Amino acid sequence: MSDTILYDSAMRLFGDHVSPRILAAAETGSWAGPLWDAVTEAGYLDVLVEGPGGMVEATTILRAAGHHAAPIPLPETMLARWLCAAAGVEAPAGSLTIALLNPGDPIGRAGPAPWGRTAIALAVVAGSTLCLAGRDQVRFEPGRNLAGEPRDRLLGIVSAPPVPLSGAVSAETVRGIGALMRSAQMAGAMEAALELSTRYANDRVQFGRAIGKFQAIQQQMALLAEEAAAALVAVESAARSVAGARPSAELAVAAAKIRTGEAAGSVAEIAHQVHGAIGFTAEHSLHHLTRRLWSWRDEFGDEAYWAAALGRRVAAAGPEGLWNLITRP
Amino acid sequence: MSTPFRFDPIELPAECEALRQEVRAFIADELGAGRWVPNSDFGSHRAADFSRRLGARGWIGMTWPKRYGGAERSFLERYTVTEELLAAGAPVGCHWIADRQSGPLLLRYGSDAQREQFLPGITRGEIFFAIGMSEPDSGSDLASIRTRATPACGGYEVTGAKVWTSYAHESHYAITLVRTGPAEADRHRGLTQLILDLTAPGVTIRPIHNLAGEHDFNEIVLDRVFVPSGMLVGQEGEGWRQVTSELAFERSGPERFLSSHQVLCGLVGRAGANPEPAQGEALGRMAARLWTLRQMSLSVAGMLQAGESPNLEAALVKDLGGAYERGIPERARELARRSRGAATDRFEAALAEAILHAPSWTLRGGTREILRGIIARGLGLR
């Protein structure tokens, strides 16, 4: 399927199954069952099952998911199903989640598992091994991110034997793929924020004209568009680089998470400014996007984390090698 | 409603990567022979002998037809050569305008005679062009220009004044925008592009020194200058359409984000192989922006190659690029203070030059505010 066809059909699917009511219900703990079934039926859960080669399809779907703030663990399940395949373990049906553990760290040091309490099973990656634990084998301390999405801290796991992951997959590579997935969701959410803000600027009248006619608003909207565009291009380029296992892949992933994370802050700020007080209400749907932007930029490594990693590469390349690093195919 | 911009993904074809290595070898050779010192700001770094050496390699006008001295290579190959030269800080200024703007204009709208007269010399790095658009009372509001061309026997008589004309004093010709029709009716009609011979009688070029004390731009006074009708570009009265149809080519290239690249390279050098954490993080953020801008600019190049007119996308790239390249010296001066590497004269010189030149980066080629207005229109707000 071409990317545009996939994108268009994903936009339709999420548009059909996500509404302000479903978003509000998800936040109070109700499971978006029909949405999950539709995503499963469309085959989205398995786009990554053969590994990062499916990254263009995955980010295309996740961009559409982010656009609609889809309240399900879609990237997490994609990741876990790939990891199961890489470990030669059969993935259970239903929603899955993952947790990343640095080698030698106790389980309590793992980052919070997204949607942990709702998942059928948890895939813990420690170094280059995978532990697959069913829900009843895991103890969580429930938590949430700023968007109200479950982010549950792992307290302990019982009897889940580690299985080696094939193909040089490690917690670090999974973090990178996860970061690019969050970046794709952010890029989509930013496009939606641009759309909402443009519409509002054309509709809202003050001083006898649409506020979008004021140059001050136009200049801010241009900045919003620039940031959303930068995020989208960073994600699409990085996805291609990862899918093609190109030399630039690691750099591209870091750059994409940094750039989308930086854009997320600006986009949320401008979108709210343009919307005025109505955008600050629980009733208006802008916050479904902006609270996710504020959360997702911190997940799978924030800008500072990836900038430190990229900065090490730049320093190692040195002044003579910098341009070669930036232009590697 | 859908996202108003589109950036098609692009992968540079293999021939571009081979060409890249060729250009790098050429640059290494030039630097090894000490022929020039790297300098970021493409506009002000010039060397006629360098332009001739580049021309001899077939790297000026490289997309143009062979019969006009071109190499019939792709726009993406031109992009590759250009970005390598700019990143290396090569002195591309002399041939820059003719290669990017004037030559393509003549190819698209010029007469056969004009193409034969000018293009081969441009590709050899021997004929240099300037741009005569701005006037004392017409900057962003370009359509308000007053320099007028009136019919004269066998051509036009041109009277008026142009200003900020970069390197008019070192160029042979200027593509000059003049008014041939009445201003009242439709300001955008009645504008015409002429090829002005800068040595013609009645042309007076006076230096205007910039804030760094350099003689870069000029004032040109035109006093009843005769321009033969053979020097009319395209159609009389179509100047506005001709000028605006090529804007995406001017706005999205690598020159829109590499003006402070030598500062970034210098900063990486000063930071050393094992930078202090805050500095390493800052370098990572700068590299992420640079990488993203290049991907955006490449994407626009690919769309131009495919014959599209991504004008909104080009405006997005230029405004983001301007903000990025202006931000580099501002960050660099803070970061350099806590560097672990040794201070170098090269870094200090690049930083000083960037700080002094930075104000022009968000003015030339369309100001930041004008670009944002174009973007707002693209969003459907105007």
Ligand SMILES: Cc1cc2nc3c(=O)[nH]c(=O)nc-3n(C[C@H](O)[C@H](O)[C@H](O)COP(=O)(O)OP(=O)(O)OC[C@H]3O[C@@H](n4cnc5c(N)ncnc54)[C@H](O)[C@@H]3O)c2cc1C
């Ligand atoms: C280094 C350099 C080289 C140049 N070289 C050339 C050259 O070779 N040939 C040539 O023809 N020109 C050249 N220019 C001129 C350049 O194109 C103009 O500077 C530019 O078009 C802006 O015009 P202006 O300087 O008159 O500023 P103005 O148009 O007077 O603008 C002043 C300020 O007002 C803002 N402004 C203006 N109109 C609006 C509006 N509608 N809405 C919001 N804000 C607005 C501008 O953004 C700017 O901030 C050069 C300029 C520089 C700095």
